[in-house]
Amino acid sequence: MAPTPIQDNLVSSNKAYASSFTKGDLALPPAKKYAVVTCMDARIDPAAAYGIDLGDAHVIRNAGGNAQDALRSLVISQQLLGTEEILLIKHTGCGMLIFDTPAATGLVKKNLGDKAVDDLKAFSSDFQTFPDLEKAVKDDVKLLKESTLIPEKVTISGWVYEVETGKVRSVV
Numbered sequence: 001m002a003p004t005p006i007q008d009n010l011v012s013s014n015k016a017y018a019s020s021f022t023k024g025d026l027a028l029p030p031a032k033k034y035a036v037v038t039c040m041d042a043r044i045d046p047a048a049a050y051g052i053d054l055g056d057a058h059v060i061r062n063a064g065g066n067a068q069d070a071l072r073s074l075v076i077s078q079q080l081l082g083t084e085e086i087l088l089i090k091h092t093g094c095g096m097l098i099f100d101t102p103a104a105t106g107l108v109k110k111n112l113g114d115k116a117v118d119d120l121k122a123f124s125s126d127f128q129t130f131p132d133l134e135k136a137v138k139d140d141v142k143l144l145k146e147s148t149l150i151p152e153k154v155t156i157s158g159w160v161y162e163v164e165t166g167k168v169r170s171v172v
Helices: 005-019 046-050 067-080 101-112 114-123 133-146
Strands: 034-039 057-062 085-091 155-161 168-170
Touching (some): 046 057, 067 133
Antiparallel strands (some): 155 168
């Protein structure tokens, strides 16, 4: 099968990147000992928006910047790789604000069928949507602070990134 235009772009862009790459000796643990949980939204460039240089931090992305989904990665980040702080950053205009689990489940059923709906059990059939952005930030920070998987000494803060302005603001 011939490569897609996206695959062609990957190869050509990587070739250009690799030709001047000089950071192959960075340590595995993040140098600044922190992790960022943020959304997978294509309008967010965490490195540029949050001031993260290569090797500084773990950046964990998922739909909605969801703490529960990120928990496995956060445990690895802290217990194996020594991070000491978590920045949880959700954003304005997030898709997780505009639908709910029943609507998403209905879409899966319509497009993929009943078997696919059954397979949603892989994540408890809960899309973890939220109608209130600031409350979702507070709830996720609370989840992390109350989790026995995250040591009490870990600093955890919650933020909102404004896709309209590129600015972040502290929530908790």
